[in-house]
Amino acid sequence: MTGRRESESEAMDAHGWEGERAVEPAHDAVVEAERRTRPRGSALPVMSLNLVTMIDVVFLLLVYFMLATDFRTPEEAVPLDLPTRLTAPADPLALPARPIEVFVETMGEWRDEYALRVEGGGLGHVRTVQMLRIDTEIRRGMDLGDDQPFVVRPGAGTNWEHVLAVYNALRGAGYARVRLAEPGGEG
Amino acid sequence: MRRGRGQGHREATAPIRSNMTPMIDVVFLLIIFFMLVAEMSRARLVDLEPPRLSDPASVEIDAERAVIVQVLPESMGGGYRLGDRAFGGDAASLEALGAALRERMLAVGDVPVLVRASHAEPYERVAPAIRAAGRAGVTRVQLVALPERGT
Known part of the structure; x- marks a missing residue:
């Protein structure tokens, strides 16, 4: 029990800031686990990488780009000019072409x-x-x-x-x- | 073992770090939220598949300014739709559609009217929409299609 208490306070020292322990319990668990598996007497600093937050952000990016991408073909339109009674033929004497x-x-x-x-x-x-x-x-x-x-x-x-x-x-x-x-x- | 609060001067020399991750999380969530809201508030297009055209003579749609008349498929009860307003298929409703269209054109100015119908729609149901546009004084109509261009 005392050993655990000590390692906890050591971890706290490594962080230098007490408040952070509360936000990163997973990180602390990793640090502690590595501390346990490390051979006794070794003074190497603990290398650890917190993947959880990175995965959070990566998933958010994924969702963002999926939303931003339009997978459908964009629709287009073929123009159709409706006849108006107001437009007069250019040459009133010309024979209308048979449609x-x-x-x-x-x-x-x-x-x-x-x-x-x-x-x-x-x-x-x-x-x-x-x-x-x-x-x-x-x-x-x-x-x-x-x-x-x-x-x-x-x-x-x-x-x-x-x-x-x-x-x-x-x-x-x-x-x-x-x-x-x-x-x-x-x- | 635990150091007391009295040694606060040692803590003061510790580097101040701000954790950016939760802020980035929240910012991204906000971006996604507003994108979804924008998507929903866009002019609602009916879920139908316009005709596919190979070798299309079509032009791009100016979605911001477009006035869209949609021909609702039979599975959605038939009729027509202009913006958020639905119209039936009978003569009186078509008259109302024409009036609404004329009103709309007066408000937005000279823009083409898009006629959007499903590829399987019988022509008899599309023609009244085009005719209503013509009666409302619209001279430029555009027929919505899905272009298929060679890759």
Whole structure:
């Protein structure tokens, strides 16, 4: 019992400050344990490293960076200009270009399960969104005007995914005058 | 054995050390707390998956200024949502959505209206949101998507 008391007070001396003992009981326990295992008579100073507080801080850092990181892909948006009645055509005598109509319908729940049909502009062979994008991009400024209007006409119950894919292909090909038709109507 | 308080002058020569660890602990906890609060108070986005676009023609969203109209999936009761306000799917509710949108546009100025809908949403349910924006005098609409760019 006296031995323990002595080692405690020695530990206190090593710290030099009494108050610290209360905050670091784990540290003191480590110091004491090492003191016990050390061969008698050895005067080497005790080397000890308190890992507990470091682990505390490391876990906090971990949580901090996990919160700070956004694992999802950031969302983006495809612009769509709505027609306004106020904007007049640049040349009132010019013949309005006949819009090319793109019909799209959902065939299944997957992204590539859709049916595509194009009327006008000699694009009747187009069956996929990728083809639509490539063909309209190549022919822009040639037999299709730069401002060729398009109308996307989704069939009844078409998934938004497929409508947006068609719209995105035409926008990506560089056409600004792409319109989404009203569902089910001539709109 | 124990030295008395009377020998205080010896203690005074001991180095004064401050334990920084608890302070750092608390500071980090505060940082995390405020980050969580900021996350929650951000404009609440409905848990839905927008369409994925390969080869996207999309632009970045200005999240600070955006006015977002969300099309709620059927599993969440359908209808639409502008900010914190929910609207039904019938004609009167769409009228109310248009009015709220017009009010909002007057308040925030000329910003694009984002239309955010799930990829599996039928087009019939997305179109009214776009039409409501058009009726409210909005000329620039943006359709929210998840871009898939080649790595």
